[in-house]
Amino acid sequence: MRSSLVPVVVAALLASALGGCARVPDSGPAVPVAAPSAVQSGEPESDSVNTLLPRPGADAALSVSAYVNALRATRNPGPLGDHFLATPALRNTFSQNPSMVVVRGDVRASVAEMASGAATTTALFSADLIGTVDSDGVFAEAENSAWQVQVRMARIGGTWLFAEPPPLIVRDDQFASSFTPTTVYYAAAPSAVTGTNPQLVIPERRYVNEDSSGDLATQIVDFVLAGPSAALKPVAVNPLPKIKRTSRVAVEDGDLIVELEAQAESLDKDALNAFVAEVGWSLSASFSGSVRLTVGGRPLDVDDFSANQDQSAWKRYNPVVVDRQNLPTFAVQKGAVKVLSDAGSFDQKPLRLGTSVQGKNVRSAAVSMNLTRLAVVRDEAGSQRLWITDASGTMQPTLRASQIGRPSWGGNSVTVVVPVGGRLFEVGVGNARTPTEIQVIGPNGRRLRNITAIRLSMDGVRAVFINGTGSSAQVFFGMLTGSTGSALVLRARPLAVEGAPKDVSWYGAVTAAVAVTRPGNAGDEVSIVLAPVDGSPARIQTTRLKTTPVVRLTADPTENPEPIIPLELSGRIYSAEANYSVTPALQVAGVAPFYPG
Template sequence: MSARPSSVAVLLSTLLALVGCSTVPTSSPVVEITQAPTRVVESVGIEPLPPAPGASPEEIVNDFIDAAASTVPRHPVARQYLTPDAAESWSDVGISVIGTDFATVTTDPGTVTVTANLIGKVDSRGVFTVADRGVFTRQFRLEQIDGEWRITDPQEGLIMLEPDFRRLYDQVDAYFLDPTRQRVVPDPRYLITGGSQATTIVERVIEGPSAPLAAGVQNPLAGVELEGSVTVQGQTATVELTGLPAEPSPLLAQISAQLVWTLQQLDQPQIRDVIVLLDGEPVVPDGVPARQTVEDWASYDPDAVPVDGVGHYLLDGALRTVPDGEPAPGPAGEGAYGLSSAAIGAETPTGALSFLTGTRNEPAGGATLLAGQYGGELTPVLSADSLSAPTVAATRTEAWVVRNGSEVVRVPAGGPPQPVAAPTLGGLGRADLIQLSPDGVRAAVVIEGPQGRRLYVGTVVRSEDDGSVVLRDLRAVAPTLAQVIDVGWRDSGSLLVLAGDEGEERIVPYSVGVDGWGLSRVPTSGLPSQPTSLGVAPTRQPLVTADDAIWQLTGGTWSTLVRGAESLPGTAPFYPL
């Protein structure tokens, strides 16, 4: 194994000694190899060094991996570690992100094997796919060119250490529309830092959604072409399009909302407003100025929640409200139904709480789903041996549950239960928890399988022809967590998870992106014991049950619902959507 420090680390150490300061990453995804990294990687402006004279095969491979941490197009320094033929043909498209504690070992003369913890891969469109449990192994063959070792057979794509990836790449959401065209839906992409992000992300939107999401969203920009680069002057981005239909007016508002929500995330440079040109003429939908902002398209907000959507929870089967524990209106607040779980939907666009659904456990066994108007009478709509807690989304008035661990069922307000096909569910195990994303396009599912209770995210696909609904492409997003007990959508693109701490075998909260990137612990300071259930929603303070009472997260610390007051007893917290 090579013990020579990497060329990047040597240069960084010299510079840091001169300035007398250093910084380290403040967060990192949970990985299987937990030894602290030995290299410092924080300064974006530092470029890798070319091969050192007389470097050993292991040192060449080590430094080739370091050389991936470059913002220069086509990675010319990395190509210097390759033979001339390999340097000519090697493609640097795509990234394998690995942990910092990797090993390079000479297995045969001129052959070096790299072993690492694979965190995930990024494809040519900037889509991240989290890696399942396992070890990354890559074999390199080297030969001597003019007395210096060089790599002959690099596989396509970069191998990049996780801190380098965090340092050089930004997560930027490409936004598409949910099937009702009420909200924009995030599709995370990872773009190299720098001024080209505005053009790149618009190109990604025009290309379309990532494969897992594609069937569940609409893309009004499909078939449109971008004329030149996106220009940014001050805080204003200008996007010039061509190729829209002869009568594009029905699409103009949707396209504008899509572009504005996508571009306003950028801070290199920061973009405040967007001018959209169609064949050179400004696009000005009714009532919207030429310089468009997210405020002009607030109705498409992916994380909008009802203004009066306060937290709710259950106490002895009765529905209570946050923060004072007052009974919710109607029989449910009086405990008439003995609920064990509940969910509430709001009207669009008023935001008034309108749809209440909940489950109760029957004395003779089994469970019943009830539904009705918020504040009014509930009626039984579905029975089974077991039912998961119901879930709702903001874009449709319907509840979803898992029946008997294997069947996904949706119940439209005022309508009969409808089956939801889930073709990949049966092969994974038994599901006992499902949570729809706020936009209704994704569903998080907890499944008990051979490797424990794991978290999956699938895409909701609705047919316009026959009205059928399918939950497709269930994929693990937190494979290092095998003891998941609850999950909720912190916003449209990230999840809060209660899961087992592998090191200490206790339940703690985690945050993770919808694509599996950025798994990190959430503080537990203030909690009296392990949390057992949670309730989250965009822009709302997370709630958990711990010690049979309700706690909320405020400023990194869990506290009682009324700071300084006694904790209120309760279970199964949630927020309306």
């Protein structure tokens, strides 16, 4: 139902504000924008997409609907300002706006009723809100899906135009073609997980608008200097909070050169070392040599700090080398842990398997990223027991319970987390017989005590997990916090996935792979949902495989993950594809497949 606003006072103000500087933009049947099809085909060139434009004599509703249609036809809406906004200043503001509203489905638009001959009115936009992307490339998931905004309009020379910038709206099905996702790393905050002086970086997904101008490397360094998002701040810090911009970012002779402001020379070496690790990892695909920090064109001068750091210096801030390829995969076959694939480029050979503990009555297992530690869950005398390797490599028995979930190491080889009877425990290699419970807290402080599956990230401070079973099951993303020496707390929020979740894993550094069941043509079928942990739009890969009582999966947790996702359906392991909705091939008989981590 349309409102009956008649903005009389606004009309006088707009007449004064727009007088002398407003003009009617050229009308025509085509707007020069980049078509989504060009992006999908890999061609960056702009094209002309036919769409109606505001024109003299047409009513305000046509201008509003034309704007909505034009947004649907383009991934870079900046040029639309020349056709829909009344003044050069407004057009410039519109074209420079990096923030986007991400919605699900169609945008609803209407115009307020107005008196005959009125020169102003109000447009109302509403939609099912998913979230927003801000000027720092941060996606923020909406707390309330009901979204609407009012925008003033004015009639200039007989044509209805926007008198203030309208929202930049992206539908969920346009999201992937409208933004370039990039992984940016931030220095870890001291905690019970990371220690008092952590040398660790934590990844976060940022989005670069395809319409943005400027160098991508400079944008990424600016993202680093802006610091972690509000969502990541519980586990990450900004080592250079007073420096907001860089004057130069370049790659010369394979080295990454970052020019900082003079005040950088008043900072301490630990903060600067952390910053080098942040930009090194964030831009690791863009250069092959050292990171060099400069001030005024010369090397930055700080006591005990090296302004020229090769990769051996800053790569140690990541717990594992994330660009390794061909991780080995494992599974349980006939009660024993087996290697499904070779270690590929790993220098270290996989664990020697086949001891009595590892080779009998095993239900699930996990191996550390460095392939030196193993954790297994075994059936023993009517119950289940968790075994882990100690510092000498000997398997040690730990807690016993009627039901123990699959363990997870994350990126470390010191402690493992495991669901036990719905609660979450941490078991250390050195104190295997004294596990510690981790408090898991969901929205509004609610304790989560029905955890069925969990995977730690390689940095060890983030986790994806499932709480509940059947129709009540829900996927969560959380971060481990706690002061040094205190008990750990996992604070989590739900991730929206389509379907009933059965199992979860990491796919890459910032995406959860979730096995779900959804209705199909011949009953429930299994699909894999690739859900970014920031809550941005997920991607569903259908398998066309009928669901079974047991559904489990694993995925490559490194930054450049392998596309094959081993998927178990009650004792049969299939090779699912992360990028294609095709029926996967049967790989082998076995249960509980897992990548290291």
